[in-house]
Amino acid sequence: MVAEAKPSLITNVPPSFYAQSDRATDAWLSAKRRDDNVEDGLWRIHNTLYDLTDFIDKHPGGPMWLEMTKGHSGVTRTFVRRGYSLLLQSIDFPENWVPSKEAKNWIQRYVSYIYVPIFYCFLYLYTFSMRMLLSIVKGHKVHINHFLPFIVPITMYLFGGNHTLIEALKIFSIIILSGSFMFSIIALNADHHHPEVVHDGDPVRKSYDWGLYSVDTIMDRQELRGNTLLTLTNFGDHALHHLFPTLDHGILPELYDDFFATLLEFEAECQCYPWFFETIKGQFQQLSRIETMKLDSHERYLLKHGRQMKSK
Structure with missing residues (x-):
């Protein structure tokens, strides 16, 4: 049985300055501060204003993020997701993983096989x-x-x-x-870019929560599981890392039994591929992909397991 989930809290509306070529972190924060119009010196989590001034130096993750998000609601996304990285949003990479005929030209699809490894350096x-x-x-x-x-x-x-x-x-x-x-x-080849993993533009679940959405956009690598050194140095146990970003990686393997049981309950699965060459191959296949998926992750799960969609 698939449980009814609350609407996703992931925003579909980018901040004001998003269309500009300058998309660094400071620009994102400035746009959020202008758009949200939160009273100066306060933080908004959902629709409630908080004064976190006395908590800044006590924050387990350090004071930087709270200092940066003062005056707007950007902290809401972090509060909901318990972890948010602006690194990839800060950089206009020459890679385009979005499956779109309009947004991706033939150079990005195929010549990127040559220039992307050079860009890595x-x-x-x-x-x-x-x-x-x-x-x-x-x-x-x-x-x-x-x-x-x-x-x-x-x-x-x-x-x-x-x-x-x-x-x-x-x-x-x-x-x-x-x-x-x-x-x-x-x-960049670790856990998100593969033609079987959901990207921007692909259909998403009709009823999903943040956890399921995260799992749909992640892939794990088989050989890394159970090896602490490889996990720490190669972004292993990535699905659990996204679901529990504040937990020590040494604890994450203890959660797999409950994780798989929960996936079964919600008719979902985490994509898992052989590491290392399969994930690199998948990343370049994703660079070439321009067609969006025909089915969302739940529909593909039911089709794979020979089951039909439940009528509402």
Whole structure:
């Protein structure tokens, strides 16, 4: 039996500045603050205003997010989802995973097979350069932690023996390029981009809650389950991570029995594929996909298991 769920709280309306090329975090927050028009110094969670000033320094996740969301309702999404990353929304990637004939040209579909791996090497440099550029052009705030990586070449130059500054910078560049490539190939191919995973534009469940929606947009990798090292270094146990982002990853494997039982109860399943090449292949297949799915996740589940939709 499929339980009736409350309407999704995931917003379908982007903030005012979303259409602009400048889509960094500060712009998103500024747009939300202008759109929500919350009394200055307060936070809105759903339709209730809160004064969290005395709680900022006690927040287990640190004060930054509460400080950034003061004066608008952006904290509502975090409160509902218990975790929200603006990183991917802050960057206009040259990859387009949205299945759309209008939004995706042939270069994005096929030439991306060539230029995307090259872009992986420069992701770190790209994000840093964009932050600096936006701070100059748009006046976005620059945080001191943005410059922490430069401690490495400075330390190599000062304490690395006879290395010149140029040699230290060359070694640092190799570290950054290789680290960027490894991070990108793991993170961007990890758990969300596969033609069998729901993307923007695909049909969604007619009756769903946030948990089911999250599971529909996630894939897991078989070989990572049960291996703590691989899980921590390769974004493993990803479905449980999204459902319980505040729990230690060492605890997540204990939840699998209840997780699978809940999926069965709600006639859902989490896509799971062999790691590593299957997920990379799926990511490029998703880059090429322009047709949206014909059925939503629940309908595909029933079809797969030879069952029919229940009449309302």
